Amino acid sequence: MIKNVEILSDKAALVQRSLELVLAKMEAAIRDRGQFTLALSGGSTPKPLYEALATQACPWDKLHIFWGDERYVPPDHPDSNEGMARKAWLNRVPIPATNIHPMPTDASDPAEAAQRYEQDLQRIFQLQPGEIPALDVILLGMGDDGHTASLFPHTDALQVHDRLITVGNKDGQPRITFTAPLINQARCVIFMVSGVSKQAALSQIFASTADDAAYPARMIQPVGELWWLLDQAAGENLAVAS
Numbered sequence: 001m002i003k004n005v006e007i008l009s010d011k012a013a014l015v016q017r018s019l020e021l022v023l024a025k026m027e028a029a030i031r032d033r034g035q036f037t038l039a040l041s042g043g044s045t046p047k048p049l050y051e052a053l054a055t056q057a058c059p060w061d062k063l064h065i066f067w068g069d070e071r072y073v074p075p076d077h078p079d080s081n082e083g084m085a086r087k088a089w090l091n092r093v094p095i096p097a098t099n100i101h102p103m104p105t106d107a108s109d110p111a112e113a114a115q116r117y118e119q120d121l122q123r124i125f126q127l128q129p130g131e132i133p134a135l136d137v138i139l140l141g142m143g144d145d146g147h148t149a150s151l152f153p154h155t156d157a158l159q160v161h162d163r164l165i166t167v168g169n170k171d172g173q174p175r176i177t178f179t180a181p182l183i184n185q186a187r188c189v190i191f192m193v194s195g196v197s198k199q200a201a202l203s204q205i206f207a208s209t210a211d212d213a214a215y216p217a218r219m220i221q222p223v224g225e226l227w228w229l230l231d232q233a234a235g236e237n238l239a240v241a242s
């Protein structure tokens with residue numbers, strides 16, 4: 001794993017840097033493998049990045065879009081990560097509808113939805129049993145509590161190591177989420193973290209020792225590149241071990 005930490009002057013600079021990095025990874029992936037597989041994060045931080053991507057001239061037919069987690073609501077619900085990304089970006093560009101792979105949230109049992117998405121990935125990536133796909137880029141955020149995707153502190157999802165997709169739990173509300181093993185198989189993971197409220201969790205996540213169950217973002221140690229892009233407000237007091 002190659003770990004990079006950059007502290008940008010403000011959120012706009014963080015978004016611009018994230019855009020540069022995603023575009024660079026997109027160009028390299030399409031050059032090397034003919035396509036670019038990207039998993040989106042939810043929350044508020046990445047929305048301006050998605051809006052910026054909507055202004056780019058990309059080989060849209062070579063992009064495949066996934067979500068790293070999803071609230072268990074319909075896509076037209078205001079909390080939907082899929083709905084946010086479609087409004088901010090995907091509805092504004094000519095990306096083929098078949099290249100967009102949202103997490104299902106229509107099953108009565110979220111575990112069934114998680115299994116369906118896992119089967120989707122197995123089909124799309126033509127996986128052998130037990131094989132974990134390497135996505136080109138997985139975008140992640142981090143909550144004030146140190147969660148990432150929908151891997152929340154002290155939840156069962158943190159213990160799932162034999163699946164690609166599982167059911168997360170935020171205060172009793174179900175989520176669909178990538179598991180840590182799937183995230184850690186990525187060629188590149190990019191965390192986008194903004195705001196002073198993230199400082200306490202970041203200090204734990206960058207500490208040489210802390211409880212991974214309490215700060216699940218610590219579990220993200222990808223085989224490829226790990227990028228932490230922080231704005232000054234989030235990263236100003238961070239002692240970054242090399």
Ligand SMILES: O=C(O)[C@H](O)[C@@H](O)[C@H](O)[C@H](O)COP(=O)(O)O
Nearest residue numbers: 042043044045141142143148149
């Ligand atoms: O569905 C979600 O909410 C996200 O995937 C979640 O993991 C998010 O990235 C963090 O909660 C940070 O959210 P902010 O970017 O809003 O701080």
